[in-house]
Amino acid sequence: MRSIAIIILLAIVAVGIGVALMAIPFGVAKTQVGDHYTESGIGDTGASNIVTSVVVGYRAFDTLGEITILFVAAMGLGAVLAGGRKLGQRRDVEPASLILRTGCRFLFPLLLLFGAYIFIHGHLTPGGGFQGGAVIASAFLLVYLSCPGRRVSKVWSQTTESLGALTFVVLGLVGLTVGGHYYLSSFMPHGVVNELFSAGIIPVIYVAIGLKVGSDLTGIIDGMMEETI
Amino acid sequence: MVSPVLLIVIPLGLAFCVPLIGMVSKRFARFVPVVACLFNLVVSVQLLPAVLSKPIVVDLGGFGAPFSINLFVGPVGILFSLLIALAGFVVSLYALAYIDKGPTTRYHTLYLLLLVGATGVVLTGDVFNLFVFFEILCISSYVLVAYRGDKDGVESAVKYLIQGALGSALLLTGIGLLYGLFGTLNMAHIAVQAGSADPIPLFVAMALIVVGLGVEAAIFPLNAWLPDAHSSAPSSISAILSGIAIEVGLYAVVRMVFTVFGASSMLSFLMFLGVLTLLVGELCAFAQSNIKRMLAYSSIGQIGLIIFAIAIATSGSITGGFFQLVSHTLSKALLFLAAGYMIYRSGSMDISSLEGMGKRMPLTAFAFAVGAFSLVGLPPFAGFPSKLLIIRGALADGGALLALLVGLVLLGTVIEGAYFFRVIQTVFFKKGDGETARCEAPAIALVSMFVLVALIIVIGVYPSLIIGVLNSAASELLVRADYIGRVLG
Numbered sequence: 001m002r003s004i005a006i007i008i009l010l011a012i013v014a015v016g017i018g019v020a021l022m023a024i025p026f027g028v029a030k031t032q033v034g035d036h037y038t039e040s041g042i043g044d045t046g047a048s049n050i051v052t053s054v055v056v057g058y059r060a061f062d063t064l065g066e067i068t069i070l071f072v073a074a075m076g077l078g079a080v081l082a083g084g085r086k087l088g089q090r091r092d093v094e095p096a097s098l099i100l101r102t103g104c105r106f107l108f109p110l111l112l113l114f115g116a117y118i119f120i121h122g123h124l125t126p127g128g129g130f131q132g133g134a135v136i137a138s139a140f141l142l143v144y145l146s147c148p149g150r151r152v153s154k155v156w157s158q159t160t161e162s163l164g165a166l167t168f169v170v171l172g173l174v175g176l177t178v179g180g181h182y183y184l185s186s187f188m189p190h191g192v193v194n195e196l197f198s199a200g201i202i203p204v205i206y207v208a209i210g211l212k213v214g215s216d217l218t219g220i221i222d223g224m225m226e227e228t229i
Numbered sequence: 230m231v232s233p234v235l236l237i238v239i240p241l242g243l244a245f246c247v248p249l250i251g252m253v254s255k256r257f258a259r260f261v262p263v264v265a266c267l268f269n270l271v272v273s274v275q276l277l278p279a280v281l282s283k284p285i286v287v288d289l290g291g292f293g294a295p296f297s298i299n300l301f302v303g304p305v306g307i308l309f310s311l312l313i314a315l316a317g318f319v320v321s322l323y324a325l326a327y328i329d330k331g332p333t334t335r336y337h338t339l340y341l342l343l344l345v346g347a348t349g350v351v352l353t354g355d356v357f358n359l360f361v362f363f364e365i366l367c368i369s370s371y372v373l374v375a376y377r378g379d380k381d382g383v384e385s386a387v388k389y390l391i392q393g394a395l396g397s398a399l400l401l402t403g404i405g406l407l408y409g410l411f412g413t414l415n416m417a418h419i420a421v422q423a424g425s426a427d428p429i430p431l432f433v434a435m436a437l438i439v440v441g442l443g444v445e446a447a448i449f450p451l452n453a454w455l456p457d458a459h460s461s462a463p464s465s466i467s468a469i470l471s472g473i474a475i476e477v478g479l480y481a482v483v484r485m486v487f488t489v490f491g492a493s494s495m496l497s498f499l500m501f502l503g504v505l506t507l508l509v510g511e512l513c514a515f516a517q518s519n520i521k522r523m524l525a526y527s528s529i530g531q532i533g534l535i536i537f538a539i540a541i542a543t544s545g546s547i548t549g550g551f552f553q554l555v556s557h558t559l560s561k562a563l564l565f566l567a568a569g570y571m572i573y574r575s576g577s578m579d580i581s582s583l584e585g586m587g588k589r590m591p592l593t594a595f596a597f598a599v600g601a602f603s604l605v606g607l608p609p610f611a612g613f614p615s616k617l618l619i620i621r622g623a624l625a626d627g628g629a630l631l632a633l634l635v636g637l638v639l640l641g642t643v644i645e646g647a648y649f650f651r652v653i654q655t656v657f658f659k660k661g662d663g664e665t666a667r668c669e670a671p672a673i674a675l676v677s678m679f680v681l682v683a684l685i686i687v688i689g690v691y692p693s694l695i696i697g698v699l700n701s702a703a704s705e706l707l708v709r710a711d712y713i714g715r716v717l718g
Contacts, residue, residue, distance in 0.1 A: 065364075169241055176232060182289060185290055
């Protein structure tokens with residue numbers, strides 16, 4: 001009986017969404033807002049990557065909210081895991097093989113470099129702070145896999161996390177006071193499009209986000225790892 | 230004049246500072262929420278006269294209305310941000326003494342972020358931005374419910390998480406459909422085009438959004454998570470969840486239905502749902518023997534009453550609804566705070582274990598009584614003018630159906646009176662067989678409770694103090710064209 005009710009309910013939701021999707025034209029460029037982004041995105045923000053001009057330019061305030069969500073989620077996971085942990089239950093872990101250790105040692109600096117490249121070039125090429133941060137976190141994941149005894153310093157990761165987020169907030173406040181008097185307005189010169197030092201505050205924000213997301217995700221990995229060891 | 234965006238970003242920046250300060254000294258970290266809420270309180274009060282004469286639209290990024298995100302700080306927004314700052318301030322004072330064990334730095338960070346999320350939801354003028362702040366609010370409340378790390382807390386937090394995440398998914402789907410239909414996320418820009426849109430996909434989007442938000446707003450039948458979550462959270466968090474979080478969910482529903490969709494056909498449905506929520510909440514509350522569960526169910530009832538009042542959609546009834554919202558926030562926060570220390574001292578959440586508390590903690594018990602009387606709607610407390618306004622507003626229209634619904638609402642109030650008086654009787658007139666020594670709550674907690682007591686009495690005696698703000702808030706909801714014109718110019 002209960003499962004029938006659930007199926008009927010799901011069917012209603014599915015039909016509703018289906019009907020609504022039928023009425024929405026797909027792949028048609030008809031929106032005023034979208035057209036504006038593609039046409040004047042580069043001119044408005046100086047970023048040649050249009051996605052970045054939307055994410056850190058037009059809708060930067062959303063991005064500030066999103067990094068906050070990630071911050072809350074990482075912190076929440078830490079709180080819940082810390083609550084459920086029983087002390088003195090550490091299992092012995094088999095050390096990683098020589099191949100894994102050597103491979104990780106080789107890859108770790110390259111991954112850090114690649115992650116940094118992705119977020120520093122976020123305004124020029126596909127990628128950005130979130131993606132670069134995820135790559136950096138994957139470098140630390142490799143360290144955790146190859147050397148189970150090693151830990152990232154909690155103090156360092158927390159400091160990077162907080163300072164990264166604070167940089168974003170403060171940059172916005174600077175925009176409010178000196179340039180244009182809008183929160184998060186781009187008060188730095190836009191420079192020449194397609195050069196590394198261009199697009200105003202966007203690269204600065206992306207570096208801050210990259211470091212913050214990297215340490216957030218590393219913190220999550222750290223919490224999860226501690227649970228398994 | 231200060232920019233209203235500071236109401237969001239200063240507390241947000243301070244929240245990111247809390248872990249850093251906590252590394253140096255845990256004792257300092259707990260004062261950060263107090264400072265942040267005080268800042269918001271001062272700025273909100275400062276902005277109030279300007280906002281009442283003309284709503285402020287804040288462009289973020291400076292690209293112009295539909296292209297970048299904007300805040301809309303009208304009477305409704307400033308009313309909510311004032312309430313959030315006020316309740317947040319009082320509860321953070323209380324938490325100075327109450328939260329003394331466990332990862333306190335984490336508590337204070339998440340608590341402040343919860344308030345930031347709530348303030349963001351009520352001030353933003355962009356549907357996706359609303360979703361983002363809504364998530365900040367929800368995720369930090371999931372974590373705070375599990376703060377104590379005991380089995381009950383974690384279990385109810387997981388329940389809350391699953392239902393809340395489902396709600397968020399529906400909300401996001403609805404927002405996606407809206408963007409597909411209109412190609413914009415700006416509330417005013419959607420509102421302009423909503424009138425001429427294809428009604429079926431518009432209805433689907435609205436249904437998804439209202440159901441998604443309804444989970445957080447605890448509208449029946451989407452409120453199964455609430456009694457567990459509100460009763461197993463630390464009492465300071467219960468006070469904020471009951472006093473702020475569900476109200477903010479309600480705000481989002483109201484803003485969507487009134488301003489974005491302008492769906493007047495939805496209102497009679499919401500009205501019935503409100504009365505149903507009210508009756509279910511009050512009846513369940515009556516059956517509880519656990520004090521915090523009783524208060525949690527009573528919040529469901531109160532939310533039902535507010536929905537009922539706002540859905541009547543006359544100027545008088547919406548004013549009454551907002552008044553009820555203010556009085557509920559103050560009274561329910563007070564009740565949870567007072568109950569928190571009574572539970573702490575008696576060691577049990579059973580109503581029967583509170584016997585003799587009137588002697589052991591007279592001031593706390595007095596504060597509890599004030600909250601209870603105000604919620605039931607006795608003069609001279611804030612609940613009296615609010616219920617009076619709702620009933621006057623509902624009956625002014627005249628219909629027989631509304632009169633019947635008002636009868637049901639009054640029945641709900643009678644049930645409410647019955648279970649609150651039962652608790653009052655237990656607290657004051659039954660002799661406990663255990664301890665009789667005085668053991669009052671700490672001074673700082675008493676200060677926070679008596680701030681609320683004073684506000685409840687002042688508003689109850691001089692309702693005209695806030696009526697002006699509430700009236701302009703009601704007209705902001707009713708006159709959609711004003712909102713649209715203000716944003717799109």
